[in-house]
Amino acid sequence: NSKVIQTPRYLVKGQGQKAKMRCIPEKGHPVVFWYQQNKNNEFKFLINFQNQEVLQQIDMTEKRFSAECPSNSPCSLEIQSSEAGDSALYLCASSPDSPQDTQYFGPGTRLLVL
Amino acid sequence: AQSVTQPDARVTVSEGASLQLRCKYSYSGTPYLFWYVQYPRQGLQLLLKYYSGDPVVQGVNGFEAEFSKSNSSFHLRKASVHWSDSAVYFCVLSGPNAYKVIFGKGTHLHVLP
Known part of the structure; x- marks a missing residue:
């Protein structure tokens, strides 16, 4: 079973508010991913890190989304100005080896933007 | 184009x-293929x-899958299901570029039941 920890499990924000969620990857996993899963079970890759450095991110992440994975602290994903369309399940996953290896997922943070 | 259906x-x-x-x-190179299961209000678990x-390939809880390059398929099978297997199952494709x-x-x- 995965040992990836995500907090909070649920997050409710108004439009325009900041939304911040955290992820503690499995110990010893240098690679961390963030995904957005919508209600239609469609997954959107947001960003990934290897040893605190950004490997890849999509354009959406570069605008209202920001993320970091500092050493000795939880990783975080923050939406600067939430929009209704950001309502989704945000999944963090970590991987023990290369980015294309098995990913171990946390339970997710379910964001609702009113 | 790369895709999973x-x-x-x-x-x-x-x-x-x-x-x-x-x-x-659909993938032009050598695919890495996964099956994950998602139970209600939980994240994805690797099968x-x-x-x-x-x-x-054999997985957890009696699941297995068969890769077929000729058919471009990776079907998941189980000989006898249990009510606790009720969940959403995702087939996932990866390759050399982690973004994909x-x-x-x-x-x-x-x-x-």
Whole structure:
């Protein structure tokens, strides 16, 4: 079973508010991913890190989304100005080896933007 | 173009019956293929994975999958399902470029007791 920890499990924000969620990857996993899963079970890759450095991110992440994975602290994903369309399940996953290896997922943070 | 197709959005079977969940992929190189399961209000859990070698791979809880390069498929099977197997199952494709992790849209399995 995965040992990836995500907090909070649920997050409710108004439009325009900041939304911040955290992820503690499995110990010893240098690679961390963030995904957005919508209600239609469609997954959107947001960003990934290897040893605190950004490997890849999509354009959406570069605008209202920001993320970091500092050493000795939880990783975080923050939406600067939430929009209704950001309502989704945000999944963090970590991987023990290369980015294309098995990913171990946390339970997710379910964001609702009113 | 790289893609993963799970043609069945919803499958209903009776407890004790055999199961096959279908997955077709499109990928120009050597695919890394995974099956994950998502229970309500939980994240994804790995069932099994295929990189190379024996095309039939064994997973957890009695699941297995068979890779077919000629058919571009990676179908998931179980000989006898239990009601607790009710969940959403995702077929996932990965490759050398980590950005290109592609998820199928999932198959919602409902096991009748």
